[in-house]
Amino acid sequence: MKLTLTAALFALVLCAFTPFALAVDATFIIIAYGVARITPKEVAATLWPLLVLVIMTALLNMVFVQGGTVYFQLGILVVSEEGLLAAAFLGCRLLLLLLVAALLTLTTSTFAITEALEAVMRPLTMVHVPVHELAMMMGIALRFLPQFVAELAIIRRAQLSRAAELSFNPFKGGLSTLAALIVPLFTSAFRHSETLAFAMDARCYHGGEGRTRLHPFAFTWRDGVALAVIGSMTVCLVLADMW
């Protein structure tokens, strides 16, 4: 449910063509954050690394979109009024999209997202897409990701202790250094996967057939409220776009 609504929010942000519509979007998203009781600090921490992407996109737009008063010129780089507007607009739009995505990841466990994805993709099983298996794989990948990060950190320190230069310079033996990190990580992954397969078998795993859920999907009044809010947001947006 949450996943569908997030997708709807995504679409809405993409549909906002005027600054005013964007502002409407922003208001709703900020309210959503308020409801979820997420502090700006947490948001900043999550989005910080992605801001580079936002700024890059904005800068590119600034250069490529031309028109209006030219403020600044350096060789072929021309910064014009429309360019600046486009940059600001797209930058904000991207930021809002990221905020929507962060809203989902900050409020929802990875396992729940995986389950939701499986539910949304369920119709695809009709055309023989192994939806359950894909979702299971994603869940396991998410489960092992932090573990591999930790293991990689230990391997890195161990190889540093053996005077490894971790510069990744391919001309200075960087490749063999890379192997010194990657090979142990992969052997570890194989080792884990072998036992994991046994452990899953031992617990009667046999694919998605006949499996039940600890958290079956249920439509609660909260979902109703969220749906209504998004509906009203759509209306506002349509109005704003027409304006």
Add this chain to the structure above:
Amino acid sequence: MSAPEERDQFVAFESVAFDYENGSTVFTDLDLTITAGEYVALLGGNGSGKSTIAKLIDALLQPQEGRVLVFGRDTRDGTATFYIRSNTGLVFQNPDDQLVASIIENEVAFGPENLGIDAHELRVRVEEALDAVGMRGFEHQETNALSGGQKQRVAIAGALAMRPAMMVFDEATAMLDPRGRRSLMRLIDELHHSGITVIMITHYMDEAARAQRVVVLEGSDAGAQVALDGTPDAVLARAEELRALDLAVPFTCDLALCLRDAGIPVGPTVHEEELLQRLVALRDPHARELPQGPPASEPEGTSQQGAALIRFENVSYSYGEPATKKARRRHKTPESADLPEKAWGIEPGSSFALHDVELAIDHHEMVGLAGHTGSGKSTLLQHMNGLLHPRSGRVLLDGHDLADRTVARDARRHVGLVFQYPEHQLFAATVYDDVAFGPRNLGLAPEEVDAAVRRALDQVNLDPDRFAARSPFELSGGQQRKAALAGVLAMDPQLLVLDEPAAGLDPRTRQEFLALVKELHASGLTVVMASHSMEDLARLCDRVVVLDKGRIVLAGAPQTVFEDPERLRRIGLAQPAPLAMAQRLRAQGFVLPSRLYTVDSLAAALAPQLAADAAAVPAKD
């Protein structure tokens, strides 16, 4: 599906033959039965096929010949597979690779979900299972944030949620620290009390001693066989045979055997209290007062200013971003960080703070580092070659501050740091290339690299001609660890720093590896070794440093450090077993000089005070 009946034969191996696809034969003709309600320990050295038994029981593997009946059903019968698996809980060795889900409640529900249990019943079972392992309140925690011991508990809960009649533990405690191991063993005892049949596969005699029945497997090229089968006392007392099977004999049996060698007929037992009683009964009242043994030479507790190879001056360290903060970011509820964690030890490898550490290590010393998981041992070790830098204070290597980048670079060469499970860092196609990694990084000429590799392989007793060209991944566990050690020795360090060098090895390989470390020290290397085994530290080290919560709380010669049992207990450590026994015997009136004991030296001091003539003493047993 009805639950298996009580009083049934739960497991029956009937002339089972099994070999792996790679051609290694495990069993040719194995018979074994286990009845409902039993608590069986399966003991065996490496290659005795004990882990294969677990998989054969759970229908994860099928025998090539003979049959395995579980709850009366043949494991080769495909229709019985789920019946067998759902009634058998299986817990593996490594806490890190048997959990499927990121969130604990999903993890626990995984098994019953596969059985098609409805959502309401699932909820009940998850709560019940978490209750049974003492982890209620952790439902929404991430499995990743748990310690090894906690992960094993969650794995057990996952099995319990299927309401099994039988639990199989495949060396489930092998990778835990002593604290995690003790608490897990208590849990296993409780599960047996609640009516679950328990099969525990282990290397450790002290764990086997808790069971009602001990089965010892003996591996051989012609297929493993049951070598001994009986009550713990009957089996574990046959220590000579056990020793021949590469199994570590429990301390009490070892002492009894040493005394027997000295002509004192004392029956081996696995219970410390009982041995004490037997020894008291054998006490010779006419024993002459013993001349005091030569006072143990006490190495200097502290070293002279300036002479030290490595010196910590007032070193404090704190981790930049606490691990909990990262975890919290992904959490719905911030209060999750306040849950009662850390009760069962903490994840190895993570960094912990240090406070005002003052420590000097002299040339050619062998220093032991004790402290339970999370006390800051690993953090301290990583300061020694400049991987970590103190937030305040200085680390001096040969008088030079490691904060200086050139000094730190040199330190990588002069200080060889061997991480826990160093074989997990092997990567090259051949042992030679792997060992050569360090010297090549140092920019040595090819012939120098060659000399360094050969010397290092010689040092760890791996014949360069036999091993250099082989892939490190073909080697046995013990050989892999030696190869990884060679990779550090090849850089010709002055100081060898080892973090839990013997962790996860079976008893014989463990003794071999520690003997190797001792040899390296004797050949002139300065050695710093962190370990959970107080016996190893007491036996091998000149000096022991005890860390607790990032502070040095005790330091000095082993006999002074390990003198006070109460003080050690307060920081979660125990005395080495021979020393503890010596103190108890002294309290019973034996005359034992206060010094550090090994099993041999304790037996030697004790023998003259015991009546060799058993007839003169009323037999206790």
